[in-house]
Amino acid sequence: MTSWWVAVIAGFVVVLAVAALLSVLIVLVRVIDRRVVAVRDTLAAAAANTASTSLIPETASRVDAVLAEGLEHHLFLGRART
Incomplete structure (x- = not known):
């Protein structure tokens, strides 16, 4: 019976760890998306600035x-x- 509870608790800890890592991954993907948009906008502005060279x-x-x-x-x- 004790090993059953150990397995349940270990499984619960693993599920919490996976949920935390997925949350971190989602946050990082959103940050990367925002920075990609910023880089794209910067490149578009650079192209506009050099259009009359x-x-x-x-x-x-x-x-x-x-x-x-x-x-x-x-x-x-x-x-x-x-």
Whole structure:
């Protein structure tokens, strides 16, 4: 009779341990799901931020043109003052 109660108690402990581990697993899966969504949203934002990178060379050439024009004005005004 004693071994019967030991087996019942051991089975109950095993069931509680399995339930606790499954609860932990469910919590971890939910955390992973939330973080996957956050990573996906971050990657989408990064793609949106870099969508116009093809305009960088055009912008650089126009900035160079503006700087060259400013240098010409500076040199002209420097000559005009003397």
